[in-house]
Amino acid sequence: MGIIAWIILGLVAGAVARMLIPGKAPQGMGITFALGIAGALLGGFVATQVLHVSGIQGFFDLSTWLCAIVGAAVLLGGYHLITSRRPDRRVGRR
Template sequence: MGIIAWIILGLVAGAVARMLVPGKDPQGLIITFVLGVAGALLGGFVATQVFHLSGIQGFFDLSTWLCAIVGAAVLLLAYQLITGRHSDDRAGRR
């Protein structure tokens, strides 16, 4: 699968991951999409290296989408932890 396909997959995976990650998301759409693309690339790399897959099968393969969505969700959670932005923090401050 080419880099353009991973970018398109990452945009969609970032949007899906944003819906799956609990809590109110303080980051904007651009950050979500950037983290989605990076998460898709990271998920594909990890699946290839750690699980010894011979490459992700294709754009419409379920395993490709799962790797991309999980990678994007992990990066979204990491972003929230690193920046310290949680839905509880915003509710308590004025």
């Protein structure tokens, strides 16, 4: 797949993963899409290199989309956990 296909796949995977993560999303759409692209790449890498699954068959293959969505959901979930535990440091807040 070409780089444009990876970007499109990551954008859609990020949007789908955002719908799957419960709770209020602390990030905007820009971060969601960036994490979606990174998650799609991470999911494809893990599927092919670590798990030895041929997860990247083509743009319209179901396993490619599942790898991308799972990777994006993992990154978005991690981002949600990290940002939700951050203490509120605004002046006057307790």
